[in-house]
Amino acid sequence: MSRDARLSVRKIDRDRNRFHEIVRGKIKQDLKKYVSHHELLGRKGGNIVSIPMPQIELPHFRFGPNPKGGVGQGDGNPGDPMQEGDGEGQAGEGAGQHSLEVEITLDELAKILGDELELPRIQPRGNNQLPMKGGRYTGLKPTGPESLRHFRRTYRRALLREIATGTYDPDDPVIIPIRDDKRYRARRDVMVPDFNAVIIYMMDVSGSMGKEQKDIVRTESFWIDTWLRSQYKNIETRYIVHDAAAKEVDRETFYHLRESGGTKISSAYELCARMIESQFPPEQWNIYPFHFSDGDNWSGRDTERCVKLLNDVLLQKANVFCYGQVRSAYGSGQFKKDLDRAFEDDPRVITSDIADRDGILGSIRSFLGTGR
Amino acid sequence: MSLTPELEAARKEIEGYAREYGLDCFETIFELLDADELNEVAAFGGFPTRYPHWRFGMEYNQLDKGYSYGLSKIYELVINNDPCYAYLMRSNMMVDQKLVMAHVFGHCDFFKNNLWFAKTDRKMMDRMANHGTVVRRLMDRVGLEPVERFLDCCLSLDNLIDPHSMFIRRRTEPTDAEPSAAEEAPVKFRAKGYMDSFINPREATDRERARIRKEAVQDAKLPPVPVRDVLSFLLEYAPLKRWQQEVLELVREEAYYFAPQAMTKIMNEGWASYWHSTMMTQRILRPSEVVDYADHHSGTLATRPGRLNPYKLGIELFRDIEDRWNRGKFGAQWEEMDDHEQKRRVNKKLGLGRDKIFEVRRTHNDVTFVDTFIHEEFAQAQKMFVYGVDRRTGQYQILDRDWTKVKEQMLFSLTNWGQPYIYVTDGNYEKRGELYLFHKWGGVDLQFDFAQATLKNLCWIWDRPVHLETMLENKAVLLTCKNADAEITQRELTPSEEPRGIGAG
Numbered sequence: 001m002s003r004d005a006r007l008s009v010r011k012i013d014r015d016r017n018r019f020h021e022i023v024r025g026k027i028k029q030d031l032k033k034y035v036s037h038h039e040l041l042g043r044k045g046g047n048i049v050s051i052p053m054p055q056i057e058l059p060h061f062r063f064g065p066n067p068k069g070g071v072g073q074g075d076g077n078p079g080d081p082m083q084e085g086d087g088e089g090q091a092g093e094g095a096g097q098h099s100l101e102v103e104i105t106l107d108e109l110a111k112i113l114g115d116e117l118e119l120p121r122i123q124p125r126g127n128n129q130l131p132m133k134g135g136r137y138t139g140l141k142p143t144g145p146e147s148l149r150h151f152r153r154t155y156r157r158a159l160l161r162e163i164a165t166g167t168y169d170p171d172d173p174v175i176i177p178i179r180d181d182k183r184y185r186a187r188r189d190v191m192v193p194d195f196n197a198v199i200i201y202m203m204d205v206s207g208s209m210g211k212e213q214k215d216i217v218r219t220e221s222f223w224i225d226t227w228l229r230s231q232y233k234n235i236e237t238r239y240i241v242h243d244a245a246a247k248e249v250d251r252e253t254f255y256h257l258r259e260s261g262g263t264k265i266s267s268a269y270e271l272c273a274r275m276i277e278s279q280f281p282p283e284q285w286n287i288y289p290f291h292f293s294d295g296d297n298w299s300g301r302d303t304e305r306c307v308k309l310l311n312d313v314l315l316q317k318a319n320v321f322c323y324g325q326v327r328s329a330y331g332s333g334q335f336k337k338d339l340d341r342a343f344e345d346d347p348r349v350i351t352s353d354i355a356d357r358d359g360i361l362g363s364i365r366s367f368l369g370t371g372r
Numbered sequence: 373m374s375l376t377p378e379l380e381a382a383r384k385e386i387e388g389y390a391r392e393y394g395l396d397c398f399e400t401i402f403e404l405l406d407a408d409e410l411n412e413v414a415a416f417g418g419f420p421t422r423y424p425h426w427r428f429g430m431e432y433n434q435l436d437k438g439y440s441y442g443l444s445k446i447y448e449l450v451i452n453n454d455p456c457y458a459y460l461m462r463s464n465m466m467v468d469q470k471l472v473m474a475h476v477f478g479h480c481d482f483f484k485n486n487l488w489f490a491k492t493d494r495k496m497m498d499r500m501a502n503h504g505t506v507v508r509r510l511m512d513r514v515g516l517e518p519v520e521r522f523l524d525c526c527l528s529l530d531n532l533i534d535p536h537s538m539f540i541r542r543r544t545e546p547t548d549a550e551p552s553a554a555e556e557a558p559v560k561f562r563a564k565g566y567m568d569s570f571i572n573p574r575e576a577t578d579r580e581r582a583r584i585r586k587e588a589v590q591d592a593k594l595p596p597v598p599v600r601d602v603l604s605f606l607l608e609y610a611p612l613k614r615w616q617q618e619v620l621e622l623v624r625e626e627a628y629y630f631a632p633q634a635m636t637k638i639m640n641e642g643w644a645s646y647w648h649s650t651m652m653t654q655r656i657l658r659p660s661e662v663v664d665y666a667d668h669h670s671g672t673l674a675t676r677p678g679r680l681n682p683y684k685l686g687i688e689l690f691r692d693i694e695d696r697w698n699r700g701k702f703g704a705q706w707e708e709m710d711d712h713e714q715k716r717r718v719n720k721k722l723g724l725g726r727d728k729i730f731e732v733r734r735t736h737n738d739v740t741f742v743d744t745f746i747h748e749e750f751a752q753a754q755k756m757f758v759y760g761v762d763r764r765t766g767q768y769q770i771l772d773r774d775w776t777k778v779k780e781q782m783l784f785s786l787t788n789w790g791q792p793y794i795y796v797t798d799g800n801y802e803k804r805g806e807l808y809l810f811h812k813w814g815g816v817d818l819q820f821d822f823a824q825a826t827l828k829n830l831c832w833i834w835d836r837p838v839h840l841e842t843m844l845e846n847k848a849v850l851l852t853c854k855n856a857d858a859e860i861t862q863r864e865l866t867p868s869e870e871p872r873g874i875g876a877g
Contacts (some may be wrong), residue, residue, distance in 0.1 A: 004801075010414070011412070015424055015427075016432060018426040019433070020430035059528050061791075061818055061822070062792065062818065062822060063816045063817070063819065064819035064820065065819075069677070069759045069781070070758075070760075070781060071680055071754070071756060072679065072758075072761070073677070073754055073756055073757070074757075079769060079770065079774060080769060081762070081765070081768065082677050082767075082769060139463065140475075151476055207701055360510055
């Protein structure tokens, strides 16, 4: 029985799948809540995140926590404290109360995000097609090893032939295939697109970007990362931080660094341009530069320089350039206005204003909604 | 899979011992399962043929995770059915399998002989399979989502039953025999006999009669006495479609089937543990198995400070009862003895212990078991205490070792198998067809968010506003759900308002 049980679909699988569907539905419903709280990132382990989901439990009329306590067994005198966590549950009570967590893969999360925001699938540049190794046996051919013989097709052809030639006898329906009838399963090569993508995150870490602003950037980049990763097989991420000068850093530093200084955005764009030129030729790479700042640049002159850099280099090479402006107490927000003016009709530049955590979802939609 | 020859031999041997000791079991069929199969069966509550529902999948995921991380492992699973089904885990050691079998025979004897199980369906395996068919068929016909949504609603109400009602016929069937006087004589205009059929035409008197009957029905209190079996009340009076009735009916049947197990947790586990311990140590164990047995047995009976282990409490109580009745430590004379030492030492060598525990397992449930047999000496020997939250530190601490308080607290948490008492007191509240529920408060509030969600579910089924009278932070309040999508409103009841609860009625 055990062997068969494993081969066939188990009964429980239907219920598990349904449970999974419901979980996905709940995540979808509360996506905004999950997106704007970055707890998820901390929970990430490998490719799976676990999400707390108490509302999936079936409600009952039942007792809340008992202020009177309960009965226990063991040593100790009246007045002695009990160990932490001992007080849950009462005698005779059924299952203890525990918070329910469900697990979901990042890919699925990306799919939910994509469905909910109605994000289009990204159109990759170029048309590299690579035959996938080890295609699938979906084709047919007239020769092959007997082990791959397609019984039904072979039988059908033999039956057709026997009927056509009049040798078929319904009272004694014996079908004998001849060599001509035989059909074999054949491998079909599958062409898969082969693309690379790089996301270059740039963040303003000048004095005016506080912890909250950085958290918003961090959360938003997590979701952008999740979505783009689901769209490309090979994805690289690079991180640049800048105040008055720019430097490339690793992921950890990117999220936790707090510098304080002036802001010269062009420094970051310059570094980004150099990085693209030296490492990511646009024929082979889909390039996504994201820049997050509070929009307070050093001077108008520097902003002009930024626009020039965008026009001359970045926009030539990148799929799309995204600028997210996080609102902060100190930033003037001038930079976004300048960009909007300079690239008024240019679909390659997308800017968005992120007022607070709740703005993250909308910002993601405007960045990724174009499918470029 | 059926048992291996080695296990089959052990089963025969152990069944023989069980008979010899006087256990009276249904035929018991053991199945040998792998861990994932056992988890699957356990997720279905022991019935591999149950109706499809997502919560079984959720349950399985948790069991599966617990098992693969090595946090939890199911040793055995036994089903109250005739024949009785029990599942063994293939990977267990031989000594564990023997222990489990002996334990299972204890459970099986309890299922068969305990009074509270007398009315449970002994062909539940088949009935569950039928329920599965019904639900699947309905899902095909009505659609998965409506059936599932309705099932979720019913399941969230499945503790609103009255396990005692299985034994009592409370509701008298309405009799057609004696129509009321008003019905007999509808208002008629005076007329001579030959004119009567013209002045009081048949249709008019019929209409009048129907009106009077309708008013009588409307005026009648519904239900006549408060009802704890909310599910049956809904079955009878809620505006349900035929398929919804079928679903509610099967949820109710299953709830009644499982209720006795919740009502006898301590006794059932205690009884099974008593017998595995007795049979293992007196008959079954080989010398090489003693250490493993002792390890696993003590693991099963381990206690933690804040939790009562039903296995431990149950087995100790049965042993204590056996000892007391063996030595004659019972009856008024013994209870009234003043000298504690003398009282403890009584030994009349009566040897009534075995008979007594067999009698106890037949007639008691957890509440009466604890109430009748926990006494001062026992509570002390078992180091029982009452704990609670210390007001100053907010931490749990030991409050008292007084055995009367221990017993009181235990009875409180065991009463109604740990569920709140909820009654339907009015099915036509304010003559508007609204449902009025009363929570008989016993010292602990309902969990508020759950109560709200459950009330919404109830409202969805009733399709009219639903009210719940309960206590929140020492104030009587009325929670009202106008419709299933609306927020719950909350109103404090003034003392002058007529209490609609049981206390008054």
